[in-house]
Amino acid sequence: METAFSALVGIFFAVAVYLLLSKHIIRILLGTAILSNAVNLLIFTAGRLTREVPPIIPDHLAVPEETIANPLPQALVLTAIVISFSLFAFLLVLTYRAYQELGTDDTEEMRVAEPVDDGLPPMGY
């Protein structure tokens, strides 16, 4: 089972990286969204997969009696989902505002932070 998921995670990463290598911010944005899914699946699979048994202790017991899914990666991924959503929302608005202000969606033309030739820094003291 992990073999199939490893392959799937590989595909997720490949697609995400391919999108991130683009010069267009929309595709970079889509790549970011897919990259977070790729990472989440990676963590999830690395903690081994268990079908259909959620990590919940039954009411009458103090300790689960049967094998349960690994709860640790789930906790990590839960945090990661929320944070990657925040990142996605922020990047989305950043993309939108950058496009509004700069009039372009091409990263080659977005040179406000690193101008094409900003000359020598001041040579005095």
Next chain:
Amino acid sequence: METAGQSLTLLALFLPFLAACVAPSLARAFGHNAAWILAAVPAFLFIHFAGFVPLVAEGGHASGGYDWIPSLGARFSWYLDGLSITFALLISGIGTLIVLYSGGYLKGHEHQGRFFSFILMFMGAMQGLVVADSFLTLFVFWELTSITSFLLIGFDHRREASRRAAIQALIVTGAGGLSLLAGLLLVWSVTGIGDLGTLLASGDVMRESPFYIAALLLLLGGAFTKSAQVPFHFWLPNAMEAPTPVSAYLHSATMVKAGVYLVMRLNPAFGETIAWETILPIFGGATLLTGGLLAVRQTDLKLMLAYTTVASLGLLVMLTGFGSDKAIEAAVLYLIAHSLFKGALFMVAGTIDHEAGTRDVTKLGGLRTAMPITFATALVAAVSMGGLPPLFGFLAKEEIYAALGFADSWTTVLTLVAIGGNALMFAIGFAVALKPFLGAKVETPKHAHEGPVLLWIGPATLGLVGLGAAIFSSWSHEHLTDPMASAVAGTAVHAHISLVPHIGLPLYLSLVTVAVGIAIYVGLAGFRAAVASVLSTIGWGPDRGFDQLVRGTIRVARVVTAFFQHGHMDRYMTATFLVIAAALLVTPAMYGEFPDWPAMPKLPFYEWVVLLIAVIGLWSVLAASNRLTAIVSLGIQGFAVALIFALMGAPDLAFTQFMVETLSVVILALVMTRLRLSPADHRPVGERTVDAVIAAACGIGFGLFLLRVTQGAFDDTLPRFFAEYSYAIAHGRNIVNVILVDFRGLDTLGEIAVVMIAGLAVLALIRIRLRSGDEAAPEPGKGG
């Protein structure tokens, strides 16, 4: 050592820093009269260290300290012998006078409190430097003097010349500090000795070490930069940009002598070798002559004095490296005499500048009636500087000539250098002390009159001390110079020189010096023109070299930055993912860590379907040619991931993923309708192929990595821990939730903070608009 003395010394070492904290408030409350209060601090230090004089006069020493970082064996410790005590007395004694002088000199300055603060900090640093025992203490205080000197030179930070001088001093002395650190570490790792006290008693350990030359050169790198030896002399005259009290204190009497102190301190462990007795006299002699000649070139009183300070430091280094007890005695005498007369002369120069409005010697004259006390003190200091009786400088110079002599060609050369240097200093000393005061009255920018008591009490006291020390020479020898010279030489040394007339070689050499000095003084204008023309023929000097070095560094930095930080986003990304792919693929190839070839996985039919849906979603994101397809495809892969979570026993994840994906798609749809951008790929085919190869490499790398991880043994310590304790100690049945809110509760708090900050950032981004008229901003896109 008794504990009370220990803690008192510790207090004395920290008191200047404490005083520096309250100085600004005191200056606000009492104005320039705060000087009288603050001067009590160095006065207390003076009295405290004077208490050790009887002990060191008997040849003893005191040491003490506290553990600083015991686990590293670092101690904060001090070592008080003749050398330390004499230096400590000079620093605190002259410091007292300088604080008073600053009160008068910067009277009414808006930042006088800040100035007091800096100068007290410097005093503390210098005091610590000369009494430090452990290498760590020495180095920390050494660097502190560099930093406080930077602050003081750049005190008038609105002028570029000040800033340049401050940066220059910091770079030169800071680089020297690093050299010193390397040298100390080398000594420590070679000998295992980490403090000066032990090093002094170590005999020939260092001299016989194969690393002797390396350690010596590194330590001298520190000493020579601090004490402005050629070719590092250029920063010291530039440091005259500082207010005059700073020049008088740091750049003549104390800080620049730190290098001389270090050389003297190391003499018992490093001296008396061929390298020592070659390097020191050569650099010292060259510095002596360079300083003297460059001093003649100047017309600014402070710069004239600054270059003679360079010359004096050269003379001290030369004498220390000469290698006889007599020469060391001479160096000690000269060091004390120099601190007294040079400090006084600087303060006189400052007073003239303060009261007459200029310190250009060609624009001054006839001030003797307007400033009689200043004239008298200047004269006393110049007599000492010229090496004439009845002042302490006379004793020093006689001792110098007695030590050098004409034994062989080497000492003859050094004697001639000393005569030349002394004659130049004689001429400059009297030029500073006489030219502004004698002759016809010259109109000065300000109407000159005698300075207030705060301005003349310092130089007058130093002059009197110089006179007293010479008259009562047997007392000063016994209590100051002999203990110091003995500490430097490592064996007991006794001086006999006094004002009592003596006929012999030293006296004849003195007469020659005075004659040459008078000749230079008389022909000063012509001599100055000659030196100036030689200098302009040479053109380049280390001072200009410093500018070239700084500008060159900026240019190199720009080229390097332009190479690495070129501003092409896609190239940053390409580089990043190339490195990631290489790390994932090359590393296992090197160590043979690739996973085994897996068997064909056996999955139920519906799981294959879910995986297939995810892949289809991904593919259609890549291929999407319009906005709607892209958004829907992104949703498809996201929901497929949610389904996977649901199937694999993670209902919480599935639920969150569904929510987040839904929200993402909705927001994305809202924004995309306004953006009117095509998500289609615009890259040319060649570029696309390269990117696809990199992407595939990353994908394969991550896939293999994960496969390898899952093929390995599984350590279930953590899952078992959570399963066992989730209910037992956290009283929760949903283990994932318990981990989130209990076991890793702080982590969740951090997560909430991130979400909140992201929300605030989104809000700010939406509200912010570039200011109108900003030329960098092109027209807003029509989509807005």
